[in-house]
Amino acid sequence: MARFPKGYVKPTSSCPGCLAWGDFRGRLCHTCYMFGRGHDAAECTGCRRVQPLKWNYCRLCWCQARLSAKTADGHPSDEADVRERLAAVRHHQLFFVQMHYRRRPTTTARRKGGRREAPRKPPPAPALRPDPGWRQPPLFEQIPRNFGRLDPADADLASPWLAWAKYLAHRFAEARGWGRNIRFAVNRGLAVVLTGHVDGDVIRHTEIFSPLRALDLPVGHIVTVLEEMGIFEDDSEPSFERWLVGRLEGLAPGIRSETERWTRVLRDGGPRSLPRREGTVWLSLNQARPALLEWSNRYDHLREVTRDDVLTYVKTLHGHHRRDQLVALRSLFTWAKRQGLIFRNPTSRIRVGQNEYGVLQPLLPEQVERSVAAVTTPAARLVLALAAVHAARVAQIATLMLDDVDLGNRRLTIAGRARPLDDLTLKLLADWLGYRRRRWPNTANLHLLINKKTANTTDRASNHWISAPLRGQDATLERLRVDRQLEEAMVHGPDPLHLAEVFGLDEKTAMRYADSARALLEQAAETSPSGLTTNPRAQPPESGNPPVGSR
Structure with a gap:
């Protein structure tokens, strides 16, 4: 599907596939786009256009046949009747985009405000592992199956293994908050891989990965269900x-x-x-x-x-x-x-030496301002505040749980240490939690920060995703964290015990920050004309720039 730049508004036009008029983002409407992904293009028997075909007819001819097959009460008949009317299509009634999918349910209750609630599909019936009964043991080892030749339209929907898999997928979906699209895709993928499955067969990762990815199906979610069934073998090569x-x-x-x-x-x-x-x-x-x-x-x-x-x-x-x-x-x-592989250790008695650390330098105000301007999403703003205000590491931010946030008592627990919430972090937390609730209302992931990949699982977000918004900036998350701890040492005095108590640092790290702060304060005192300046971060009044420590 065509991609447009952010902020671009595509004008209302006609879909080249079904000739429907309306607003859609890509070159084709969404239905024609999905129809084209599952069918090959050729010349249509009805309208003679080169379009993706289903049983030798394009989607426009199918829409016209479905319209002609409607009964008097407005409900469409079965697919067999529609197929019989395809050959009789001699004209096309144009329509608007997704006009055929806006039927009003007749047996649903109204919500407040007059909107009707669509009937919810009933959950699958509880199912257990199928009883294999008597079976002939295999004479040879299982021959690898070619799942790439299977068509989802030819799947065995009556298989007891598929019924059991759908029930397990429904339980995972309810527990982990899978959306409707993911549920549909998982059931479609399970129908593909379990067609012809018998007791004793093993489904391997290398056999299903490429066919499922070619159909744009979620391999990870399908593998989760197959592992629960006990019929999956991960034979992929580890990274x-x-x-x-x-x-x-x-x-x-x-x-x-x-x-x-x-x-x-x-x-x-x-x-x-x-x-x-x-x-x-x-x-x-x-x-x-x-x-x-x-x-x-x-x-x-x-x-x-x-x-x-x-x-x-x-x-x-x-x-x-x-x-x-x-x-x-x-x-x-x-x-x-x-291990006895060498006679003598050539590195023995070679002193490594102690690592000489330089004096940590504070960030400049313009560096911090560029990083603040680079974060544009609620998650990125919260991550910036956790690093710049609370000196949290990337891994600590990624492992934060919802139970670590106590908005009522204004407390935040980072790496097992409770910290008071300032006004800025409190506001950013409230904004992110509101966005998270609107974006993923059914997620079962208890981590504080989630994305579209981890919202359907229980895993934490990756360190790469956490630090991505500030990658390439001078003030990265790690430098902001170091700058915050250095600022604490300069404002409250170079006391290692104070730093260890506030940030949970070990004694060597706390002493390093204290030594750097002491060196910066002495340097500022030596370079000051009056000898009264004790904070090298402080800007002259005439510059008009606030000090870095004021953020």
């Missing part, structure tokens, strides 16, 4: 495996195999080591890879690397690059020595 193959490319065979074993031990753990987080594993291999690539040009195994090789390599590094890569190499060679 970690693809990443590991790419990172190990270019290494010598011996070094590659040993590095791969070390990486898997980091991720899965060992007899005397706990598993690390996947992000930590990524960083460790990425930091050790440059040295391993250089040594792969001369050596075939890690046992050939000497202490002089390590010293020669680390001399080319400075600052945190030297520290991070040396820590990763020490982890690799320590593991290799413990």
Whole structure:
């Protein structure tokens, strides 16, 4: 469907497919667009136009045949009668967009204000796992099925497995707040994958992913139902495996195999080591890879690397690059020595050194103003306030729950610490909760921040989505968080105990912020002509700019 820029208002026109007149956003009306996605285009038998066809007739001819097949009381007859009238279509009665779908129900009660409420489709009857009865055990292993050849129109709607799947899908929909479109798409996908299913068959991820995506059906929701039924097998390749193959490319065979074993031990753990987080594993291999690539040009195994090789390599590094890569190499060679893969650890007695931190610098007012202007949605404004006012990390913002917000007592719990709500955050919270209630009234997700993807699940929003509105700005969420803690240290004095109590920092981090604030205050006192200025964030009165700490 055609896309138009934001704010563009498409003029009223006629749909090229059904010739209906009305307001619609794309090149075709919504019904013709959906009709064209499920049918191939050819020459229509009735009107001779090249259009998507169903049983050799376009949608315009179908609308005319349906209009002719209406009975005297205005209700359409069955589809067989409509098909019989297709050949008799000799003219077309033009209509307005979605005119055929605006029938008034005759047996529904009126709402307040005179609007009628459409009859709700009854839920599916409770169903259990079908009884397999007597069956012949398979002689051979299950042959992979080609779900791409199945047509949703040819689905077996009377299958007991489909009845059980629809009942489970209805329970998931009620529990997680799936909308009408998602419910319809899930039932359609289940009808496709469960056609011809018998007891003992296994549906694999690689078999259904591409066919379901080609039909624009929600694979994740369908997989949820199939997992509940116990007939799904996830045989997809994990992203970690693809990443590991790419990172190990270019290494010598011996070094590659040993590095791969070390990486898997980091991720899965060992007899005397706990598993690390996947992000930590990524960083460790990425930091050790440059040295391993250089040594792969001369050596075939890690046992050939000497202490002089390590010293020669680390001399080319400075600052945190030297520290991070040396820590990763020490982890690799320590593991290799413990496993008996090398005779001597070449990184032993090489001091890593303490990381020297520089003085943290506050943000400039114009940097903060650009970030404030970049957030335009209720969710983005709330995220900005949580980082800039309450110094919350991205992961902490993503894991906030609805129970962490107490609007009545003006309290907000972040990472287990209750904080008072200021007027700005309180207003932004109320705006977001109102938008959330209007946008997703039936969602069962208890996280505070949700989007169109997580509203139909119980998962939290990703860190990428949380930080996306300020990506590319000078004042990112992380810099705003650091700036807020630095501001607290400068306004209330460089006291590590105060910072640890307010923000829940550990002692080393609190001391770092206190040292930076003390250095900035001393620098401001030295550069001030009168020696009275104690806050380097304060702007001269004639500049007219408010200080950064006033936000």
